Amino acid sequence: MSEPGSLLRSLSGRVAARNFHSHVINEIGIGVISGRFPIGTTLPNDAALIDEFGVSRTVLREALKTLEAKGLLEARPKVGTKVAKKSRWNLFDPQVLAWHLSAPxxxxxxxxxxxxxxxxxxxxxxxxxxxxxxxxxxxxxxxxxxxxxxxxxxxxxxxxxxxxxxxxxxxxxxxxxxxxxxxxxxxxxxxxxxxxxxxxxxxxxxxxxxxxxxxxxxxxxxxxxxxxxxxxxxxxxxxxxxxx
Structure with a gap:
């Protein structure tokens, strides 16, 4: 979870993620909020995301679980991980709110x-x-x-x-x-x-x-x-x- 004030500190320049896990969460989270990953669509498969972010399958799966807990994603058996409707997004989550600053x-x-x-x-x-x-x-x-x-x-x-x-x-x-x-x-x-x-x-x-x-x-x-x-x-x- 982001610390209070971290979003304001980032106004002087984007703050680098502390580890691979937080990097993947931030990049996919911003991607969802900004529309890079449109609502209702299925995310690229694990192999493609692992290649894009250069992380292990374990790191990727943990990041996706975190985003699912924030309401941005929903995993569906035999379908994949889909971008959830806005009504499911947890807008009182500081990170979900912060990602809107990077969106149109x-x-x-x-x-x-x-x-x-x-x-x-x-x-x-x-x-x-x-x-x-x-x-x-x-x-x-x-x-x-x-x-x-x-x-x-x-x-x-x-x-x-x-x-x-x-x-x-x-x-x-x-x-x-x-x-x-x-x-x-x-x-x-x-x-x-x-x-x-x-x-x-x-x-x-x-x-x-x-x-x-x-x-x-x-x-x-x-x-x-x-x-x-x-x-x-x-x-x-x-x-x-x-x-x-």
Missing amino acids: PDEEFLRGLAETRQALEPLAAGHAAERRTADNLRLMHYWIRQMEMSLDQPLNFCLADFELHRIVADASHNPFMRALYGVIELSHAFAYQRAVAEPRDGELQPFVHLHRDLVHAIERGKAADAQAAMLGLIDFEAEFAAAG
């Missing part, structure tokens, strides 16, 4: 990503205002400072931004909110990929002000204000991404 734009997917955040992250922020601990607040202020110190380093800035959102989700003390980590990280990757590649002076400063407003609302215990601040942040991030 999918308007339905992007709309769903935004709607999921708009529905759940403000709720998490409201709960954080009611349930946050002193340690949660300390970490929120720490990541605000990291954002302020990284205004001329977009990659570090977006990592700090993401970490702050993770702390807010944790401060809601709802364990199911952790399932949002992948959704939040991918949204940040879409928003910041241009800024990391082509930095512009002063463009990140508004993010600091908006995040500070969010943290202050949580610190004061104002649930409604925290929800509104989070929703405003999500909307601004979407506008920033669209402006390119």
